[in-house]
Amino acid sequence: MENREHSPFSVAEADLTALRDRLSRRADQDGLLELAYRVVETPIGRLMVIGGERGVVRVAFEREGFPAVLATVAEKVSPRLLHAPWKLDAVAREFDEYFSGRRRAFQTPVDFVLSSGFRLSVQRELPAVDYGQTITYRELAERLENPRAVRAVGTACATNPLPVIVPCHRVVRTDGALGGYLGGLEAKTTLLELEQDAA
Amino acid sequence: MTMREPFEQAVQRHGGTVLKVCRAILGPGPDADDAWQETFLAALRAWPDLDPVTPLEPWLVRVAGRKAIDVIRARNRRAVPLGELPERIPGAGSAAPEAVGHAVELWTAVAALPERQRLAVAYHYLGGLPHAETAAVIGGSPESVRRASADGIKALRGIWAEDTGDGRAATPSVRVGTGAS
Numbered sequence: 001m002e003n004r005e006h007s008p009f010s011v012a013e014a015d016l017t018a019l020r021d022r023l024s025r026r027a028d029q030d031g032l033l034e035l036a037y038r039v040v041e042t043p044i045g046r047l048m049v050i051g052g053e054r055g056v057v058r059v060a061f062e063r064e065g066f067p068a069v070l071a072t073v074a075e076k077v078s079p080r081l082l083h084a085p086w087k088l089d090a091v092a093r094e095f096d097e098y099f100s101g102r103r104r105a106f107q108t109p110v111d112f113v114l115s116s117g118f119r120l121s122v123q124r125e126l127p128a129v130d131y132g133q134t135i136t137y138r139e140l141a142e143r144l145e146n147p148r149a150v151r152a153v154g155t156a157c158a159t160n161p162l163p164v165i166v167p168c169h170r171v172v173r174t175d176g177a178l179g180g181y182l183g184g185l186e187a188k189t190t191l192l193e194l195e196q197d198a199a
Numbered sequence: 200m201t202m203r204e205p206f207e208q209a210v211q212r213h214g215g216t217v218l219k220v221c222r223a224i225l226g227p228g229p230d231a232d233d234a235w236q237e238t239f240l241a242a243l244r245a246w247p248d249l250d251p252v253t254p255l256e257p258w259l260v261r262v263a264g265r266k267a268i269d270v271i272r273a274r275n276r277r278a279v280p281l282g283e284l285p286e287r288i289p290g291a292g293s294a295a296p297e298a299v300g301h302a303v304e305l306w307t308a309v310a311a312l313p314e315r316q317r318l319a320v321a322y323h324y325l326g327g328l329p330h331a332e333t334a335a336v337i338g339g340s341p342e343s344v345r346r347a348s349a350d351g352i353k354a355l356r357g358i359w360a361e362d363t364g365d366g367r368a369a370t371p372s373v374r375v376g377t378g379a380s
Contacts, residue, residue: 008302016215019236032243083207
């Protein structure tokens with residue numbers, strides 16, 4: 001291997017960026033772009049969105065480690081995964097609208113391919129909790145006709161692959177405490193306050 | 200079950216080397232860009248089934264070499280009369296800074312080397328394939344690959360020396376590690 005640092009055979013980063021962008025578009029035309037990702041800036045930090053043919057499969061907080069999340073999704077869904085922000089323009093717009101208080105529910109299709117079993121049924125129920133409202137883990141368990149599964153409901157919320165879009169932040173503890181959040185308690189507070197103010 | 204990292208990581212990690220190989224064979228410009236695209240599309244097609252223990256960069260370098268040669272064949276079929284070839288490489292830009300001009304000049308000079316030297320430089324010097332592997336691709340003995348690569352690099356030294364004013368990169372860097380056979 002040449003010594004890249006001092007080699008005069010350089011290629012400009014801008015050239016590579018342009019090539020990568022064109023590659024993602026050609027891959028899409030050829031039906032080879034199975035998953036696309038982009039990063040969106042929000043008041044609760046940078047979020048990474050990964051989407052496929054049937055919808056968004058994953059929303060990740062930066063504290064989870066974006067490379068680790070990409071590796072997991074590549075392994076569990078498809079390794080044909082490329083940075084293709086243009087493919088996720090619609091969902092990025094919905095995030096902007098949501099965080100500026102102009103959107104109460106996400107319309108972008110979601111794909112729960114990363115969930116299964118009881119967790120999946122909990123996560124599917126979450127969008128029924130209205131914007132600006134909260135529900136307790138216990139109430140959610142009761143709503144699913146499984147009142148003793150409070151802990152399992154907690155786990156389902158904690159492993160929600162689609163935070164913010166699927167509003168697990170609206171689930172709080174019976175004693176009034178916030179409960180946990182994958183994105184951190186500060187993020188959960190910010191989301192709940194945003195919805196209070198805009199509601 | 201085979202397991203592969205996200206394809207994006209492969210593109211980020213190896214995109215630069217693949218572009219160097221394409222440019223060395225084709226010169227900087229749209230042809231090299233096309234060969235780069237075809238290389239990564241082929242890799243993306245194969246990606247889920249590619250054996251994870253296959254060393255990726257040498258694999259990509261070999262594909263890139265084939266795609267670049269495909270472009271040359273297509274180019275020959277089009278048989279563009281020499282007089283109609285553009286004088287300057289597109290993108291070498293009117294107001295391009297000095298350094299960019301030199302980089303383009305260097306790539307153009309590589310692509311103007313005699314074919315065997317050019318391929319040896321592309322596969323071995325820039326692509327990192329060992330002498331023996333390069334010989335398996337372009338023919339001849341490992342020793343003749345070593346010579347062709349060294350002769351090619353020597354021929355480029357003139358441009359090299361002009362490449363930087365401070366002389367830091369004025370001497371060809373010594374290859375280290377996996378690239379040496």
